[in-house]
Amino acid sequence: MSAGCVRWLLSRTVRAVCGGSPGCRTPSSRFTVCSERANIIASSWRWSPFSTAESDTEATPQKKKKQDPRAHATISTVGRKIPHRLIQVISDTGENLGVMHRAQVIQIMDKEGLKLVVLSEHKDPPVYRLMSGKQVHEEQLKLREKLKARPPPVQVKELTFTTGIAAHDLTTKLKQVESWLEKKHHIRMTLKSGRGQTAANLDTTLEEMVQQMGVMVGFVSKPKVVRDGRAAMCVLRPPSAKELSQKGKKETATSQTDNATPSKTVSNTDTTEETLQQ
Numbered sequence: 001m002s003a004g005c006v007r008w009l010l011s012r013t014v015r016a017v018c019g020g021s022p023g024c025r026t027p028s029s030r031f032t033v034c035s036e037r038a039n040i041i042a043s044s045w046r047w048s049p050f051s052t053a054e055s056d057t058e059a060t061p062q063k064k065k066k067q068d069p070r071a072h073a074t075i076s077t078v079g080r081k082i083p084h085r086l087i088q089v090i091s092d093t094g095e096n097l098g099v100m101h102r103a104q105v106i107q108i109m110d111k112e113g114l115k116l117v118v119l120s121e122h123k124d125p126p127v128y129r130l131m132s133g134k135q136v137h138e139e140q141l142k143l144r145e146k147l148k149a150r151p152p153p154v155q156v157k158e159l160t161f162t163t164g165i166a167a168h169d170l171t172t173k174l175k176q177v178e179s180w181l182e183k184k185h186h187i188r189m190t191l192k193s194g195r196g197q198t199a200a201n202l203d204t205t206l207e208e209m210v211q212q213m214g215v216m217v218g219f220v221s222k223p224k225v226v227r228d229g230r231a232a233m234c235v236l237r238p239p240s241a242k243e244l245s246q247k248g249k250k251e252t253a254t255s256q257t258d259n260a261t262p263s264k265t266v267s268n269t270d271t272t273e274e275t276l277q278q
Contacts, residue, residue: 077115077136078128080106090119090129099125156186156235163205164194174213177236186220187236202232210236218243 082102193199220235
């Protein structure tokens with residue numbers, strides 16, 4: 001028997017004997033085991049405390065939503081942990097109890113079932129007031145009503161155009177300004193000199209453009225030259241109630257004057273006719 005046949009028989013015998021034993025694996029099985037171990041190591045490394053992916057996620061700060069300061073108006077009570085040793089105390093009836101030690105204040109709070117509210121922490125000594133739960137609730141409601149009554153913050157819109165703007169485009173922009181004024185916005189208008197055009201009297205030109213609008217406007221700042229004479233800027237606002245009333249009075253006075261003028265002319269004409277008849 002040749003050496004090749006002997007080698008083939010030995011390999012088949014080894015495979016038949018080791019195929020069912022757990023200690024003997026073929027090269028393909030070895031590769032499978034190694035890949036499984038690699039996956040386990042990779043997964044454990046991914047969730048390890050030294051993982052850069054996890055640390056980057058934790059280190060990234062989350063953006064907080066901007067909240068309206070009027071949304072959570074409240075009056076906070078101090079409780080029993082008074083930060084100052086000596087404080088000036090106002091009673092629940094509004095009486096000034098003078099400067100007292102915080103231990104005395106706590107005794108009054110426990111005896112009468114009152115709460116302690118800060119009135120002025122920056123004074124020396126700080127001023128606190130004793131209030132009942134009902135009083136605290138009423139003050140919170142008053143504060144919220146005051147904050148709701150405050151006007152919302154004013155938004156400032158910006159509009160920039162050049163002196164060479166077409167008439168149609170200027171009309172469109174002025175209509176946009178009028179719509180912003182109706183929404184109670186402020187508008188910062190900037191007029192720049194076009195290419196090859198002189199930058200003289202830009203403030204006057206900007207004021208004439210504002211006067212072309214069909215609504216009354218007020219000025220936060222009137223047209224003025226900026227950027228070393230290369231532009232003019234103004235800030236518009238909706239007219240105040242006082243300005244509107246003054247405009248109404250002027251229009252009323254003008255209309256009365258116009259109506260009175262024809263009557264005087266007629267009377268003069270009648271007088272002339274009477275003189276001629278005589």
